[in-house]
Amino acid sequence: MRRARQLGRRLDGAATRLVLPGLAGGLCPSPVLAQAESLLSLHGDTLSAGGLSLMFTGLVVFATTTSVLYVRERSRWQRREGELAAGLEAARGHQERLAALLAADPQVVLSWDGPDAKPVFEGDSGFLGVSGSAMALAYGSWAPPADAKRLEVATEALKERGEAFAFTFRAKGGQYVDAEGRPVAGRAVIRLREASGERARALTLQDDLVRVSADQATLAALLAGLPQPVWTRDANGRLSWVNGAYARAVEAADGAEAVKNGLELFDRSEREAAGRARQEGRAFTMRAPVVMAGQRRIVDILETPTPTGSAGIATDMSELEAVRADLQRQMDAHVSTLDRLKTAVAVFDASQRLVYNNSGYETLWSLDPNFLESRPSDGEILDRLRTERRLPELGDYRSWKAGVQAAYTATRASEDWWYLPDGRTIHVVASPHPQGGVTYLFDDETERFTLESRFNALSRTQRETLDSLREGVAVFGSDGRLKLSNPAFAQLWKLTPERTAGTPHIDEVVSLCRPLFPEDAVWTEIRSAVAGVRDAREDYRCHMARRDGTVLDCSAAPLPDGATLITFADVTAGVNVERALTERNEALEKASRLREEFVHHVSYELRSPLTNIIGFAQLLGEETIGALNEKQRDYAGHIVRSSGALLAIINDILDLASIDNGALSLDLEEVDVAQTIAQAATGLQDRLADSKLELKVEIAPHTGPLRADGKRLRQILFNLISNAIGFSQPGQTIRVSAGRVGGEIRITVADDGRGIPDEVKEKVFDRFESHSLGSRHRGVGLGLSIVRSIVELHGGRIELESAPGAGTRVTAVFPPEGMRISDAAE
Secondary structure, X not given: OHHHHHHHHHHHHHHHHHHHHHXXXXXXXXXXXXXXXXXXXXXXXXXXXXXHHHHHHHHHHHHHHHHXXXXXXXXXXXXXXXXXXXXXXXXXHHHHHHHHHHHHOOEEEEEEOOOOOOOEEEEOOHHHOOOOHHHHHOHHHHOOHHHHHHHHHHHHHHHHHOOOEEEEEEOOOOOEXXXXXXXXXXXXXXXXXXXXXXXXXXXXXXXXXXXHHHHHHHHHHHHHHOOOOEEEEOOOOOEEEEOHHHHHHOOOOOHHHHHHHOOOOOOHHHHHHHHHHHHOOOOEEEEEEEEEOOEEEEEEEEEEEEOOEEEEEEEEOHHHHHHHHHHHHHHHHHHHHHHHOOOEEEEEOOOOEEEEEOHHHHHHHOOOHHHHHOOOEHHHHHHHHHHOOOOOOOOOHXXXXXXXXXXXXXXXXXXXXXXXXXXXXXXXXEEEOOOOOEEEEEEEOHHHHHHHHHHHHHHHHHHHHHHOOOOEEEEEOOOOEEEEEOHHHHHHOOOOHHHHOOOOEHHHHHHHHOOOOOOHHHHHHHHHHHHOOOOXXXXXXXXXXXXXXXXEEEEEEEXXXXXXXXXXXXXXXXXXXXXXXXXXXXXXXXXXXXXXHHHHHHHHHHHHHHHHHHHHHHHHHOOOOOOOOHXXXXXXXXXXXXXXHHHHHHHHHHHHHHHHHOOOOOOEEEEOHHHHHHHHHHOOHHXXXXXXXXXXXXXXXOOOOEEEEHHHHHHHHHHHHHHHHHOOOOOOEEXXXXXXXXXXXXXXXXXXXXXXXXXXXXXXXXXXXXXXXXXXXXXXXXXXXXXXXXXXXXXXXXXXXXXXXXXXXXXXXXXXXOOOHXXXXX
């Protein structure tokens, strides 16, 4: 047994030496090796030699199998690692090729992993005209508004719903951009690429085609709608297109039928002339008669060459020709009418040549017809008339002639009187033409002057009557000369008999009277009434305050025979009385203004110290600075009450001053009438109790709110109720009512007091008008004045109803809601 144990130990050692090196060399995994070692160590003493052999054999087989499997798996993983390395290298090469391809064109690629993910930018966005790839998402910075909005909507649809899109548009910089978006491997991808090369040129040509097509369509629509016939011809001279007016002119159903059948609008001669013009490459123009829709018309033809043939238009000139013919007939009738007039008419052109004269012109000046037909100049005619002594005898003929011919450069018609050596008086009117030239009208007024002289002889029989009048009378003839006047006229204007004799002209009379009354405007009207040319003669009246203190009433009246009667009445005494009354009234108004200014100033100067008095009196009354005895407290209370009353008076005066100056503004709001009346009555409860009066308030249900200044409304009610308290007797009732009548809100304060006499009613609302009417009420007369001013500032009015012994009702009427204060003020 001992020998067997020793042999087993030797076999175990040998097996361990054989197996363990192989296992340690990596042929067997470490767990197997550890297990084998454990078995050997545990059972080495008990195993027999046969068992050890079997175990050894099993371990060798196990180790061999494990080694073979390990070598096989190792080879497979090495192959797999090589394949992965090759794939990684291929991916890197593919990525580099894609980056090169992306950089080859001006483009930018945007991608999102999800709707809320941040975008990934690839490429260069410089072609969009923005700096930085992130600015590519600011579509509005580089795309037109419509396209930017379209991109934003498409981007949101792609990110949220995976909707692909693709379109091309023109950026603000002028370049074309292809925008394409689609989902790729769960990502939203947008590619913005600049269209360049042939594609850009094609897009440009496409836009040009659209624009040219639109222009062509617009032009075609315009030509189709023209009322004038329009047509185009091909290179062979055949019609290729006509508009609706052409079709109607040739009585075709439409333009296509006219082109198909070759319906020509013009005769052969016009078409041949137009064809020759086309061959010569020039435009063809002609006025010719044609038959359009069965009517004969006169048209102006214009046909001009085009790259593909020619185009033409026919303008209907029939109405113009008719107007021209009618104008010629009117001119002939005008000439015939002028030939029948006694007034001589001569028309000169811009070169001062005679272009027309009537028969009266030849008769007036006894000129040779052959001389007039030679179209002499204006100067030649004047020289000939002067030679024949048919012009006025003048010392400076050249200056007179220059004055006559000044009508060619004048802007208005001028008049003149020519007194000829043969005793005739010619009235000359020179009317310049807007295009140059002058029309002369010559009227022989000799007979009229003769009749006027006879009239003057008859008027002398009336002189005695006029001489007895105290008013100054002057009669001027139609020629502007003084025909008749009485001594009173000369005395009023201090004219000597020599001045009024000899029928002086109105201009001379005005110049003599001007020193006493230098008002040019009045004399101009009088001169116009006497010698002016007016459409209708009217009476003229004026008031003259002369330098010497005399005041005259002037009246100019036209007479039936063309003369003008001017009378001057001395009203100095009446004016002096009126002036005295006016000055007295102005003095009263000034005194009133001074009084108001004084009161305003004094009120401001009194309020500041009065406020201090009230403050210190209140401090004394509250005994904050020391105790007072009963009499001192009573005195302090009197000071506070009297000062408060005085402050109220001053505030009323200041309110009136603010209203007068327009400085008082209203803070308009929706005011509760009942609440405002209650607030105003609260401040008067003590007076109501002391006077043993009852206050009743009645508010109609439909009164509603009033748009007014709440503070001023309380002031109105306070003054009205306070005034009613002052004029009521103990035990009486004061009633305050409010309601809406016809849109107006009426607030009434009524009392049962003494009432107001009629002679006092008109003064109760005036300032500083205080009437006790036998009551204990005393005041400065401002309360009701302030009430009226504030109500009128709201656009309302005050109504007063009172009678002695029947009490008083004062109603404040406010305008309908929505009425503006400015409208009421106007």
